[in-house]
Amino acid sequence: MSEAIFCDDLLTAAFPGILKHDPICAKSSHFTVPKDRLPAISHYIHTQPSLRGRLTLLWACDDRPVRDSYGLYYLFTLEASHHWVVLSTELAGHDRLFPSITPHIHAAQWYEREIRDMFGLIPQGHPDLRRLVRHEHWPKGTHPLQKDFSWNNVLERQQGEYRFHHIEGEGVFEVPVGPIHAGIIESGHFRFSVAGEPIMQLELRHFWKHRGVEKLFEQLTLTDAVLLAERVSGDTTVGHALAYCQAVEALLHLEVPRRANYLRSLFLELERLYNHLGDIGAMCNDTAYALAHAHCGRLKERIMQLNDRLTGSRFLRGVIEVGGVTQDIESRRLVEIVEELSHIQSDFSEVGAIIFANASLTDRLETTGVLNERTAWDHAVIGIVGRASGRDCDLRRDRPFAAYDELPVNVALYRYGDARARLRVRGDEIHESIRLIREVRDKIPNGPIASQPRSLPKPGAWTLAAVEGWRGEILYMVMAGEDGRIHRCKVRDPSFVNWPAIQWAVLGNIIPDFPLINKSFNLSYAGNDL
Amino acid sequence: MFRIIKKSLRIGVVTGRYQKANKPELPVTPEAQDRARLFKRSLAIREVDTGSCNACEMEMNALLNPVYDADRFGIHIAASPRHADALVVTGPVTVNMERALKDVHKQTSDPKIVIALGDCAINCGMFKGSYAVTGPVERHIPVDVRIPGCPPRPAEILAVLSELQGKDNTA
Ligand code: SF4
Numbered sequence: 001m002s003e004a005i006f007c008d009d010l011l012t013a014a015f016p017g018i019l020k021h022d023p024i025c026a027k028s029s030h031f032t033v034p035k036d037r038l039p040a041i042s043h044y045i046h047t048q049p050s051l052r053g054r055l056t057l058l059w060a061c062d063d064r065p066v067r068d069s070y071g072l073y074y075l076f077t078l079e080a081s082h083h084w085v086v087l088s089t090e091l092a093g094h095d096r097l098f099p100s101i102t103p104h105i106h107a108a109q110w111y112e113r114e115i116r117d118m119f120g121l122i123p124q125g126h127p128d129l130r131r132l133v134r135h136e137h138w139p140k141g142t143h144p145l146q147k148d149f150s151w152n153n154v155l156e157r158q159q160g161e162y163r164f165h166h167i168e169g170e171g172v173f174e175v176p177v178g179p180i181h182a183g184i185i186e187s188g189h190f191r192f193s194v195a196g197e198p199i200m201q202l203e204l205r206h207f208w209k210h211r212g213v214e215k216l217f218e219q220l221t222l223t224d225a226v227l228l229a230e231r232v233s234g235d236t237t238v239g240h241a242l243a244y245c246q247a248v249e250a251l252l253h254l255e256v257p258r259r260a261n262y263l264r265s266l267f268l269e270l271e272r273l274y275n276h277l278g279d280i281g282a283m284c285n286d287t288a289y290a291l292a293h294a295h296c297g298r299l300k301e302r303i304m305q306l307n308d309r310l311t312g313s314r315f316l317r318g319v320i321e322v323g324g325v326t327q328d329i330e331s332r333r334l335v336e337i338v339e340e341l342s343h344i345q346s347d348f349s350e351v352g353a354i355i356f357a358n359a360s361l362t363d364r365l366e367t368t369g370v371l372n373e374r375t376a377w378d379h380a381v382i383g384i385v386g387r388a389s390g391r392d393c394d395l396r397r398d399r400p401f402a403a404y405d406e407l408p409v410n411v412a413l414y415r416y417g418d419a420r421a422r423l424r425v426r427g428d429e430i431h432e433s434i435r436l437i438r439e440v441r442d443k444i445p446n447g448p449i450a451s452q453p454r455s456l457p458k459p460g461a462w463t464l465a466a467v468e469g470w471r472g473e474i475l476y477m478v479m480a481g482e483d484g485r486i487h488r489c490k491v492r493d494p495s496f497v498n499w500p501a502i503q504w505a506v507l508g509n510i511i512p513d514f515p516l517i518n519k520s521f522n523l524s525y526a527g528n529d530l
Numbered sequence: 531m532f533r534i535i536k537k538s539l540r541i542g543v544v545t546g547r548y549q550k551a552n553k554p555e556l557p558v559t560p561e562a563q564d565r566a567r568l569f570k571r572s573l574a575i576r577e578v579d580t581g582s583c584n585a586c587e588m589e590m591n592a593l594l595n596p597v598y599d600a601d602r603f604g605i606h607i608a609a610s611p612r613h614a615d616a617l618v619v620t621g622p623v624t625v626n627m628e629r630a631l632k633d634v635h636k637q638t639s640d641p642k643i644v645i646a647l648g649d650c651a652i653n654c655g656m657f658k659g660s661y662a663v664t665g666p667v668e669r670h671i672p673v674d675v676r677i678p679g680c681p682p683r684p685a686e687i688l689a690v691l692s693e694l695q696g697k698d699n700t701a
Contacts, residue, residue, distance in 0.1 A: 135626045144661055152659040155625050179630050182609035184577045184590045187627060208626045209581040212662035228656055234585025234681065278588075291534065297595030298544050304592070305548065314683060315585050350537055357533070526584045 003081040004029055007051065011085075015041055024463050025250060027399060028084035035089040035098055038074070043104040045076050045085060052079035054380045055101075057464075057475050058111035059490040060119045062147045066460070070121060072098055073477075075464065082398040084464070091121065100126035107380035110500060118145040118214075133207045133529075136160025144215050145488075151215045167193040167201050175511060179208045186525035190514075197510040202503045209529040217489035222248045222478070223322045223453065225486060229476075230317055233493055233527030238264075238271045239469025240476075240491075240527075241320040246401060246465035247478040248322050251457040260324030262444040264402040266337075267316050267325070269433040269440075272470035273341075274303040276426040276433075277348070279522050283423055284355060286516040287364040295351045299344055306340055324450025334441045341434045352427055365420035369517030371505040372417050379501040383472015383494045385521055388425045389417035395468035402467075407439050417505075419520040456484045471495065471524065493527030545599045551685040555678055558693045562674040565641050566694045569615045572604035573695060575645075576614035576638065580631050581663065582621030586648040586681040590618065598684045605691060611635075616643040619673075622654035623665035635671045643694070645675040647687070652676050 008020060008029050015037060021030040033041055045053035053076030061071040067090075074087040091098060100123035102108045112123040113132035120143035123129075134142065137157045143149060166174070178189040189205035213232055217225050229244035230237045242264055249256060256264075281296025304314040311319050311327055319327050329337070355361060371381065376389040386393055394411040396404040412428035414421035462479035472494030481487035502521055506514055566573070577590055593600040594607065608614040611634045623631055635644070646667045649655040657663045667673055677690045 138625070149661070151661060153661045154664070155661060179627070180578055180634060184587050184607060185579070186582070186584055186587060187579045187630070208630070209579070209621070209624055210626060210662050211581050211622065211624055211657045212660035213657075216657065216660055231583040231585075231656055231680075234583035235588060237585070291538075294596045295537075295541075297592075298541070298597060301548075301592065301595055301597045308549075308683070314589075315681070317680070347541075350533075354534055354537065524584060525579075526582065 003027075003078075003083050007078065007081075007083060007085065010048070010051065011041070011045070014044060024086060025084075025465075027082070028086060028464075030086040030088065033087050033089055035072070035091065038087065038089060039099050039101050039104060041087060042074055042076070042101045046105050053077065053085060054079060054377070055105050055107040055111075056084070056380065056473075057477065057490070057492050058108055058115070059477055060115045060121060060145075061479060061488045062119060062145060065147055068093060070119060072115075072121075074101075075475075082393075086464075096120060097122050097124050099124050102126050106378045107497070110496065117143065119143050120146060130163065133210055135207065136162050144212060151212070151219055162205060164191050164203055164205075165201065169195070171195050172200065188525050192511060192514070194511060198508050199506050199511060199514070202506050204499060204503060206499065206525065207529045209526055211530065213530040214489055214491060217486050217491075218481070220486060221484050222251070222457075222480065222486060223484070225489070226321055229491075230320075232491055232530065233495070233524040234315060235275055235524065236271065236469045236471060236474065236493070236527065237315045237317055238267045238320060239467050239471075239474050240493075242268060242402065243465050243467040243469075243474045243476045244478070244489075245320055245322050246467065247463055247476040250463040250465060251461055251478060251480055252322070252453045252455065254323055254451055254453055256324055257448045257451060258403070258445050259328075259447045260449045261403040262440050263325045263327075263329060263449065264320065265404060265407060266329070266437060266440045267319055268402065268467070268469070269436050270303060270307055271316060272433050273430060274300050274307070275470045276430050277303065279519070280355070280423060280426055282522070283365075283419065283516065283519050284361065286519050287361050289355075289358065289361050292351065292355050292358075292361075295354075299348055299351070302340070302344055306337065310337070321450065323453055324448070326450070328449045331441075331444075334444070338438055338441050341437055345431065345434045348430060362420065364513075364516065365423060366418055368419040368513050369505045369509055369520060370416070370418045371501055373415065375501065375504050376417065379497065379504070381498055381501045383468075383498065384422060384425050384429070384470075385498050385501065386472065387412055388414045388421035390415040393473075395466055395473055399466060401465075403440070403443075406443060407436055409436065419516055422520040456480075459487065462488075469494065471522070472498070491527075491530060493524055495523035495525070495528040498523050499528055544596050545602070546597075548597055548685050551683060551689040554686070554690045554693060556676050558675055558690060562643060562694060563696055565643055565674070567696065568641055571695065571697070572606070572615075573691065574606055574608040574613055574615045575618050576608050576611045576616070576634070577618045577620070578631060578634050580619055580621045580627040580651075580665070580667070581624035581657070582648065582650055586620035586650070589681045589684050589687065590620070590647070592684045593687060598688060600688065600691075603688070603692065603695070603697075611638040614638050614642070616645055618645045618647050619651050619667045620647045621665075622650045622657045622660075622663045623667055623670055625662050625664055628664050628670060631667075631670055643674045644671055645677065646673045647677050648682060649678055649680045652678055655680060
């Protein structure tokens with residue numbers, strides 16, 4: 001609490017005009033600021049040594065049906081205390097302009113372009129106003145998240161071409177890759193500029209898979225939309241469902257039973273396990289080390305089959321619901337799970353020893369795709385990628401959710417920021433997840449596994465929830481509408497933040513190493529494109 | 531080296547260690563089977579993602595792991611549509627991917643088989659009606675085989691593919 005008072009005092013003293021509100025959730029502060037002060041205040045929060053706020057989320061909301069204005073919200077996480085600071089401002093009447101904070105805070109770049117595309121609000125002073133989500137064939141003036149844009153309005157096509165950044169000079173040429181790739185990978189476009197072998201520039205062109213998820217949320221009720229959250233990014237089914245449910249539960253003032261919280265942690269760790277095992281295998285495969293790939297694929301499959309036996313879904317679909325979980329795991333099954341995981345752990349330790357003893361593999365991984373700590377901070381990089389670059393952040397420890405307040409987590413941290421560090425973070429987290437599941441078995445209390453929602457939230461009430469999924473921090477902002485519907489849901493997969501950083505990590509590397517670097521990040525296209 | 535060999539010997543053969551799927555929900559049509567006969571006992575597949583949630587992709591990838599090892603049935607993944615006998619399409623077709631899907635279909639040499647994998651590809655699933663979705667796949671290109679599920683299990687995918695190839699892959 002003292003942290004809240006300290007930060008609030010600091011801000012109100014430095015900027016007398018700002019207005020303090022009730023916090024939207026625990027460990028947070030909320031201020032309304034005049035829009036022209038936004039750049040100054042956010043710059044202050046970002047750079048002030050005792051605050052060091054990392055831009056965590058930036059979203060807009062079309063409130064016109066009720067209030068004749070658009071709302072803009074900026075969420076910062078303070079570096080030392082992990083306290084949240086929300087700044088909000090309004091664009092009233094016909095005002096469509098807001099000052100860009102990108103010149104000071106690089107991490108705002110994509111958010112502001114996204115807001116421009118989806119709402120038609122223009123960030124003034126933004127250095128790059130090309131379209132991001134709307135590809136060039138979308139007609140002018142289509143902004144899907146405006147309330148008067150109908151959700152099932154079929155778009156027409158127009159002519160248009162995306163202008164890539166070009167590097168010119170003798171011997172420089174461009175290599176376009178995608179949107180359809182050679183392996184079984186999601187769709188995205190990469191444009192490399194190379195001179196000889198080293199990459200001089202990489203430009204991403206994503207959002208091919210934009211499905212209109214945020215608009216679809218607005219057509220659903222608070223309790224039904226879990227199904228959609230599960231399908232935002234399939235490999236993070238539990239992470240997204242959990243983050244969404246936590247937000248809704250906060251809106252409904254719903255207390256989740258302790259047993260359900262433990263089971264939620266169990267499912268989240270199972271999801272982390274199969275993804276990390278798969279990633280380690282895939283990274284080895286990209287260095288042409290097929291043996292390790294086969295072993296990891298086998299281990300991953302064991303966990304997915306375990307999921308299937310436990311819940312009837314290999315991706316743990318349908319286990320998280322608003323209020324708790326849908327399936328109980330008896331203690332006899334828990335003992336079985338732990339036994340199976342102990343086998344997998346010793347199996348993986350042997351595979352790990354084989355992997356790390358391989359000199360040619362180490363040679364490929366070391367100093368490949370280095371993302372240094374400074375760049376990681378500038379781009380607000382999070383999750384496994386952040387932890388491999390010295391960014392010590394893990395929500396399970398920093399802002400505990402589910403049962404993590406009773407399950408302390410040892411956070412894996414490496415500083416080199418290369419592909420090998422990202423591999424090591426995953427390896428460590430596999431052991432840590434299995435340890436946590438053992439703790440779940442020992443500590444899980446008896447009791448109910450779900451509580452029933454009784455009331456509906458007030459229209460316009462909103463809240464934020466965050467979950468450390470296997471990739472990193474997943475954020476949901478849910479604003480309630482009429483009759484238990486959703487007025488606005490902002491989804492933020494960690495991929496959206498980490499994608500731009502890959503453009504820096506590849507510089508100076510050679511194109512044949514790009515698949516490896518990409519795999520070591522392993523970001524979701526679906527979760528990014530929404 | 532000894533460590534590697536010892537490990538492999540201890541693990542043994544894992545191929546086939548999965549629960550076999552039931553008979554496919556949607557039977558494969560005789561026309562599709564006829565066309566598949568042209569490819570003899572192999573099938574080169576090109577996978578196209580037109581807006582999936584990536585779970586369907588992961589299950590396609592799982593087909594190649596040592597447990598399912600689809601290669602043993604002559605099923606392999608081609609790096610280019612030009613080398614493919616069959617296109618596997620996942621996801622509802624998004625506005626942004628529509629053109630790319632048509633291009634890929636055009637680039638795939640005839641005769642070809644189009645397989646819609648997952649509920650999204652068959653009927654857009656949860657994304658039906660969205661402004662950004664123009665699917666399902668059959669609206670844009672002719673679909674020969676449908677594999678329902680969200681996502682279908684690898685064993686189920688294998689079962690359909692074996693029916694398509696007219697052989698028993700469940701053994
Ligand atoms: S069918 Fe289900 S699993 Fe497959 S892409 Fe669609 S939502 Fe994802």
